[in-house]
Amino acid sequence: MNILFLHPNFPAQFRHLATTLAKNPKNKVVFGTKRKEGSIPGVLKAIYTPSRQVRPETHHYVRTLENAVLQGQAVYRLADQLKRENFIPDVVYGHSGWGPTLFIKDIFPNAELLCFFEWFYHAHGTDADFDPKEPLTADDEARIRMKNTPILTDLYSCDRGLSPTQWQKQQFPPEFHTKITVRHDGVDTNYFQPKPGAKLxxxxxxxxxxxxxxxxxxxxxxxxxxxxxxxxxxxxxxxxxxxxxxxxxxxxxxxxxxxxxxxxxxxxxxxxxxxxxxxxxxxxxxxxxxxxxxxxxxxxxxxxxxxxxxxxxxxxxxxxxxxxxxxxxxxxxxxxxxxxxxxxxxxxxxxxxxxxxxxxxxxxxxxxxxxxxxxxxxxxxxxxxxxxxxxxxxxxxxxx
The missing domain is CATH 3.40.50.2000 (Glycogen Phosphorylase B;)
Known part of the structure; x- marks a missing residue:
């Protein structure tokens, strides 16, 4: 299987998945990321770089969207290069929100697109208005609503999605819940184990x-x-x-x-x-x-x-x-x-x-x-x- 992971930070939630999948000689694993540091044995790291930063004059409601589009564009160009090098993924698995998965269905229409859905933004009822000393303005409400635009695009485009906890899944629109499976990344309990009498x-x-x-x-x-x-x-x-x-x-x-x-x-x-x-x-x-x-x-x-x-x-x-x-x-x-x-x-x-x-x-x-x-x-x-x-x-x- 050919699999392409996408995350601006390397390796983030995909560390253990990429490491394990790369050990199987039947797999070819590529990881598209902005981060140059770090490596995983058997994983080909492919760096993408947006063509520019978000412009200062961009309306502040849509700066998150512009940034996502710039990242998605950079990933599209990276994917086009991979295609010319004869790497066609069977599966693309990316983190939704920053934008790298936005145009995958255009460049790799036959690949299954999987998205890691970490958070869906709400102006009220979760994090944004939690502290009563920090009341939201109308601008805040509009900006928070627009932050979901690239995520909504991924919810529509993806074949399947995953969220790490029930609480996080519940933040996403109910009409997309059938697409989202709940499964945490997991904790290495052999590494993180008790040590009685431990001294610091x-x-x-x-x-x-x-x-x-x-x-x-x-x-x-x-x-x-x-x-x-x-x-x-x-x-x-x-x-x-x-x-x-x-x-x-x-x-x-x-x-x-x-x-x-x-x-x-x-x-x-x-x-x-x-x-x-x-x-x-x-x-x-x-x-x-x-x-x-x-x-x-x-x-x-x-x-x-x-x-x-x-x-x-x-x-x-x-x-x-x-x-x-x-x-x-x-x-x-x-x-x-x-x-x-x-x-x-x-x-x-x-x-x-x-x-x-x-x-x-x-x-x-x-x-x-x-x-x-x-x-x-x-x-x-x-x-x-x-x-x-x-x-x-x-x-x-x-x-x-």
């Missing part, structure tokens, strides 16, 4: 917490309101004053991955550090970490705080659970699909700062009583999100 020592970060018994962790791609960073940092300022032996470790970059940046150019990290008082000897920012060090962090965690707006579910929450970690998650739909309060984790209101602190202390004061929750957390991932099971199902779905 990151020598290159000059971080040695091997003698620390209370470690609160937080992981996100960026430090932003979508993942509850301001609420977490306010809670941390209280927590560190109440618990003199507690340390907090934050993994992620000082940037906004989802949502809006601050209008004055400050980062949310800068804002939080200016707004509240902290004992910086016990507050540790590691930046992004390689998987081996990230694993050390979550294995040594006493309690892991995961806050999110009603938005896509992060891999990190499931990976923490796979290590037998105790997750204190926000009581929002994507989290509630996985965590049942006081069964396989703890839940808390996203905006309830004092309650976040209380529940963290609840874990730190009764770690032995939380042992069952940790066991159930790992069992949940092994039963419903294990990569070894889901990968086989995912490949079968591709071949269908």
């Amino acid at each position: 020592v990151l020598n290159d970060k000059k971080l040695d917490l091997s003698e620390v018994d209370e470690i609160v962790t937080y992981v996100a791609r960026g430090m932003e309101p979508y993942r509850g960073f301001p609420q977490f940092m306010e809670a941390v300022s209280i927590l560190l004053k109440k618990r003199p032996h507690c340390h907090v470790v934050i993994v992620g970059e000082d940037r906004v991955a989802y949502g809006r940046s601050l209008p004055d150019g400050k980062t949310y990290k800068q804002l939080m550090l200016e707004t509240y008082d902290y004992d910086f000897s016990r507050l540790h920012f590691t930046g992004s970490l390689p998987y081996s060090q990230y694993l050390q962090v979550i294995q040594a965690s006493s309690v892991h705080v995961y806050l999110t707006r009603p938005f896509v579910l992060s891999w990190s929450m499931l990976e923490v659970m796979s290590t037998g970690g105790l997750v204190l998650g926000s009581k929002t739909p994507p989290v509630e699909e996985v965590i049942e309060d006081e069964v396989n984790g703890l839940l808390v209101d996203f905006f309830a700062i004092d309650r976040i602190v209380e529940r963290i202390e609840e874990v730190l004061d009764s770690s032995d009583k939380m042992a069952d929750l940790r066991v159930k957390a790992r069992e949940t991932i092994q039963e419903k999100y294990d990569l070894s099971k889901l990968l086989a199902e995912h490949i079968k779905w591709i071949y269908n």
Whole structure:
């Protein structure tokens, strides 16, 4: 089988699929992407580059659409080159939203087009209007509606689609639900496994917490309101004053991955550090970490705080659970699909700062009583999100 993966970031959700399919000598796997870094054995990487950036004068409602069209055009040109080199895919599997899949049915009309549908945007009822302090304008509502244009094109054009969780599938228009299968990417439970008595020592970060018994962790791609960073940092300022032996470790970059940046150019990290008082000897920012060090962090965690707006579910929450970690998650739909309060984790209101602190202390004061929750957390991932099971199902779905 000839298969073409499409994703601007390499390898993203397709890492395990591309790796496994490339091991089969009967397959030829090509991965079209904008990202030059990285490689997978047996996978031919094909770089596409849009001809230009979105123009500043483009109406702000349709900048997302223009960007998607530019990416789709670049992929079309890449596909035309692949065709001249006698690569005709039987299947094209791409991430919907950024645009690479837009014109696949025009260049490869006989290929089966599969789309990974991660999110469908709504002005009301999910992420955009979640914080009452950030009311939407009419411009916001119109812009959010238009962000769905390339996704709607893919929903029409694709043969089949996949969404990682029920919550995420439910965001898409009901009339397209019959096209979308729910199947998570999967968690490598052999890699993300418990390590009793794990100690956190990151020598290159000059971080040695091997003698620390209370470690609160937080992981996100960026430090932003979508993942509850301001609420977490306010809670941390209280927590560190109440618990003199507690340390907090934050993994992620000082940037906004989802949502809006601050209008004055400050980062949310800068804002939080200016707004509240902290004992910086016990507050540790590691930046992004390689998987081996990230694993050390979550294995040594006493309690892991995961806050999110009603938005896509992060891999990190499931990976923490796979290590037998105790997750204190926000009581929002994507989290509630996985965590049942006081069964396989703890839940808390996203905006309830004092309650976040209380529940963290609840874990730190009764770690032995939380042992069952940790066991159930790992069992949940092994039963419903294990990569070894889901990968086989995912490949079968591709071949269908």
